[in-house]
Amino acid sequence: xxxxxxxxxxxxxxxxxxxxxxxxxxxxxxxxxxxxxxxxxxxxxxxxxxxxxxxxxxxxxxxxxxxxxxxxxxxxxxxxxxxxxxxxxxxxxxxxxxxxxxxxxxxxxxxxxxxxxxxxxxxxxxxxxxxxxxxxxxxxxxxxxxxxxxxxxxxxxxxxxxxxxxxxxxxxxxxxxxxxxxxxxxxxxxxxxxxxxxxxxxxxxxxxxxxxxxxxxxxxxxxxxxxxxxxxxxxxxxxxxxxxxxxxxxxxxxxxxxxxxxxxxxxxxxxxxxxxxxxxxxxxxxxxxx
Amino acid sequence: xxxxxxxxxxxxxxxxxxxxxxxxxxxxxxxxxxxxxxxxxxxxxxxxxxxxxxxxxxxxxxxxxxxxxxxxxxxxxxxxxxxxxxxxxxxxxxxxxxxxxxxxxxxxxxxxxxxxxxxxxxxxxxxxxxxxxxxxxxxxxxxxxxxxxxxxxxxxxxxxxxxxxxxxxxxxxxxxxxxxxxxxxxxxxxxxxxxxxxxxxxxxxxxxxxxxxxxxxxxxxxxxxxxxxxxxxxxxxxxxxxxxxxxxxxxxxxxxxxxxxxxxxxxxxxxxxxxxxxxxxxxxxxxxxxxxxxxxxxxxxxxxxxxxxxxxxxxxxxxxxxxxxxxxxxxxxxxx
Numbered sequence: 059x060x061x062x063x064x065x066x067x068x069x070x071x072x073x074x075x076x077x078x079x080x081x082x083x084x085x086x087x088x089x090x091x092x093x094x095x096x097x098x099x100x101x102x103x104x105x106x107x108x109x110x111x112x113x114x115x116x117x118x119x120x121x122x123x124x125x126x127x128x129x130x131x132x133x134x135x136x137x138x139x140x141x142x143x144x145x146x147x148x149x150x151x152x153x154x155x156x157x158x159x160x161x162x163x164x165x166x167x168x169x170x171x172x173x174x175x176x177x178x179x180x181x182x183x184x185x186x187x188x189x190x191x192x193x194x195x196x197x198x199x200x201x202x203x204x205x206x207x208x209x210x211x212x213x214x215x216x217x218x219x220x221x222x223x224x225x226x227x228x229x230x231x232x233x234x235x236x237x238x239x240x241x242x243x244x245x246x247x248x249x250x251x252x253x254x255x256x257x258x259x260x261x262x263x264x265x266x267x268x269x270x271x272x273x274x275x276x277x278x279x280x281x282x283x284x285x286x287x288x289x290x291x292x293x294x295x296x297x298x299x300x301x302x303x304x305x306x307x308x309x310x311x312x313x314x315x316x317x318x319x320x321x322x323x324x325x326x327x328x329x330x331x332x333x334x335x336x337x338x339x340x341x342x343x344x345x346x347x348x
Numbered sequence: 349x350x351x352x353x354x355x356x357x358x359x360x361x362x363x364x365x366x367x368x369x370x371x372x373x374x375x376x377x378x379x380x381x382x383x384x385x386x387x388x389x390x391x392x393x394x395x396x397x398x399x400x401x402x403x404x405x406x407x408x409x410x411x412x413x414x415x416x417x418x419x420x421x422x423x424x425x426x427x428x429x430x431x432x433x434x435x436x437x438x439x440x441x442x443x444x445x446x447x448x449x450x451x452x453x454x455x456x457x458x459x460x461x462x463x464x465x466x467x468x469x470x471x472x473x474x475x476x477x478x479x480x481x482x483x484x485x486x487x488x489x490x491x492x493x494x495x496x497x498x499x500x501x502x503x504x505x506x507x508x509x510x511x512x513x514x515x516x517x518x519x520x521x522x523x524x525x526x527x528x529x530x531x532x533x534x535x536x537x538x539x540x541x542x543x544x545x546x547x548x549x550x551x552x553x554x555x556x557x558x559x560x561x562x563x564x565x566x567x568x569x570x571x572x573x574x575x576x577x578x579x580x581x582x583x584x585x586x587x588x589x590x591x592x593x594x595x596x597x598x599x600x601x602x603x604x605x606x607x608x609x610x611x612x613x614x615x616x617x618x619x620x621x622x623x624x625x626x627x628x629x630x631x632x633x634x635x636x637x638x639x640x641x642x643x644x645x646x647x648x649x650x651x652x653x654x655x656x657x658x659x660x661x662x663x664x665x666x667x668x669x670x671x672x673x674x675x676x677x678x679x680x681x682x683x684x
């Protein structure tokens with residue numbers, strides 16, 4: 059009986075999904091782009107035609123050609139291979155950061171929204187303070203304070219994203235905490251932890267997932283921005299932000315391909331995540347459609 | 349008036365929190381500024397210790413915080429170790445550059461985004477609506493540092509119409525007399541069209557770069573809140589009563605759609621101030637963001653602290669202005 063209802067629900071979801079996808083070609087584009095990115099992240103190192111780290115002084119600063127599709131950089135490294143291989147690292151940083159802030163932020167926010175009171179008032183003030191900072195600069199300072207490593211870029215990006223999830227989860231739980239099914243669970247003898255974990259958090263999942271997918275694009279931008287400034291990832295690791303920074307020196311002398319291609323990859327990734335966020339919103343919560 | 353004061357008082361705890369946070373953050377930054385300050389090979393360990401004492405770094409954290417707070421209340425943000433000037437002077441010298449760039453980009457973004465969003469909302473599903481969505485998503489997907497570089501390549505290297513990206517004004521030109529410290533405005537005030545034109549040419553590319561990024565949230569929000577207002581009952585009533593289309597759209601719908609828009613405007617503006625760092629870096633713009641980045645790299649605490657405080661202060665101020673504006677547009681909103 060239970061599984062029957064579930065599979066019915068699931069089939070309905072699928073139908074909504076197919077409908078929204080066919081109705082809006084942009085959503086289709088989002089999923090295609092996302093698929094391509096996932097492929098590049100998974101198989102990038104295998105598909106790369108050249109070693110992304112191998113320098114070759116003879117072929118330095120070559121324009122795009124049949125041999126080097128995206129040209130070569132100042133050390134003769136193949137830009138195409140580097141862009142392809144970098145996908146995994148860039149996406150991992152963004153995914154890691156969003157996952158941390160999403161999980162930690164929703165749990166904190168849900169607890170605040172559920173219990174309310176002094177704790178909530180104080181914590182909301184702390185969140186206000188966090189939001190009053192220029193977030194990108196805060197991330198810069200955090201990476202500098204914690205140490206210049208990839209892990210710390212993930213933590214810093216996660217921290218500056220936290221306020222959004224805390225606020226969202228807090229508001230969503232706040233409107234639900236006195237609803238019938240929560241009352242029923244309370245009467246049925248569920249403790250606070252169980253009510254939060256089993257009844258409230260799963261119910262606020264849709265808005266949190268939507269926020270997370272929109273957030274992913276921002277996290278990619280943020281991480282790449284940090285490494286563009288020389289924080290986090292270190293050369294010669296292939297990473298889009300660093301590659302743009304290296305290419306920036308050559309842009310005024312006309313070697314456009316070194317900065318353009320990693321920049322385009324970055325744009326495509328962020329674009330795909332932003333579209334994906336919209337598509338997920340259409341599928342998960344049709345009411346929010348704009 | 350008392351409400352405004354009350355609202356101002358409400359931001360004091362936030363401001364205090366910001367001060368505590370910046371203080372703590374800069375204390376955990378790596379590197380001993382005393383060693384950096386005393387980066388003279390002839391200096392002995394005792395000399396370094398003396399420098400540390402003179403900087404107050406040998407005291408306990410709470411003590412250091414009180415000293416810092418006291419100095420702050422007297423308008424003293426400390427000295428920049430790398431430039432040897434007071435941080436407040438440094439920041440005030442650079443703020444006009446950042447301000448000019450941000451305001452220019454902000455005005456540009458508003459001028460494009462609001463008409464675009466309104467048009468899209470008036471004809472949902474039309475070509476202009478899809479264009480609006482596409483531009484908004486593209487704009488927010490473009491990393492400012494990539495857009496900036498592309499614009500430089502296109503307009504400086506290929507077309508040769510833009511000047512070299514080396515700051516606010518061609519070094520061979522004389523700065524106009526300082527009135528507002530915004531070079532374009534000052535040049536106009538002095539009637540110096542040549543300087544105005546030169547400064548404008550310098551600011552266009554970084555300004556467009558930032559505007560492209562700010563465009564997206566503004567266009568989106570305009571479209572969404574305009575759609576909401578247009579489908580509301582008072583607009584239907586106004587239409588049914590035969591009011592002219594422009595009256596319905598602008599007086600009835602737009603005025604109401606402006607409320608959420610003002611909040612978004614405030615958020616975008618303060619976000620732009622922070623995101624300045626990247627644009628200023630790409631265009632060698634001598635603003636506060638670039639200064640903060642340089643200080644961070646050279647482990648110079650005080651300027652970074654000052655920068656963060658300045659930004660947080662502006663953020664709080666902008667939000668206050670937004671609240672007041674909302675109250676002026678919609679008396680029902682009042683001041684909470």
